Amino acid sequence: MHFLDRRDAGRVLAAELLALTDERPVVVALPRGGVPVAAEVARLLGAPLDILAVRKLGAPGNPELGGGAIAEDGTAVLDERSASAVGMTQEMLDETVVREAAELERRVERYRAGRARLPVEGRTVIVVDDGLATGMSDLAAVRALRKQAARRIVVAVPVGSGESVRMLAEEADDVVCVLTPGVLFGVGLWYEDFSPVSDEQVLALLHEARTREEDERAGEDDGPQPERTT
Helix, strand or coil: CCECCHHHHHHHHHHCCHHHHHHCCEEEECCCCHHHHHHHHHHHHCCCEEECCEEEEEECCEEEEEEEEEECCCCEEECHHHHHHCCCCHHHHHHHHHHHHHHHHHHHHHHHCCCCCCCCECCEEEEECCCECCCHHHHHHHHHHHHCCECEEEEEEEEECHHHHHHHHCCCCEEEEEECCCCCCCHHHHECCCCCCCHHHHHHHHHHHHHHHHHHHHHHHHCCCCCCCC
């Protein structure tokens, strides 16, 4: 099984999450790749959509090899085994955290445009990404949401490695993963179209979700109109 693209993956994933609709969850996307997936999940579940900016902490000399991750609130996680294997020292980690924190701040400012993040205290939160390789980004997100007192945290992805799913299951309340291949190789191999997601696409999807939420609220506020009598 392959997904056509991230939005197709989001529709497939949403079908696995319909039982959560009654909990009135908040859907939280990990930019950038998780946003198109999450936008479909939020739309089909009728849930609000927000982002939680997370960055990989790249290994020295190979920034694509994640040695850990940091969330927008400063929550950082380190994959000690990977970091040790690539020779990442504490000094290197500290330098990487400072650098990536600056990029996270830029993304948060651009994506939220001054809006406050959606409150999650006491609520069910569905954390959506486009896939799990090491799972470090999602782990940082789970820990950041715990600090915000989310009642229940569900990590939801179209595809992921069995090792990462098991690791996240130890910290999240539930993990929903449509595909768990015996050998992952790479998340992008399970998509027909895994093109990079731009900031502009993220902004357009967030705007689309906000517009839908505002329209739904307006409809609820109007309510049924009483019949006129003569």
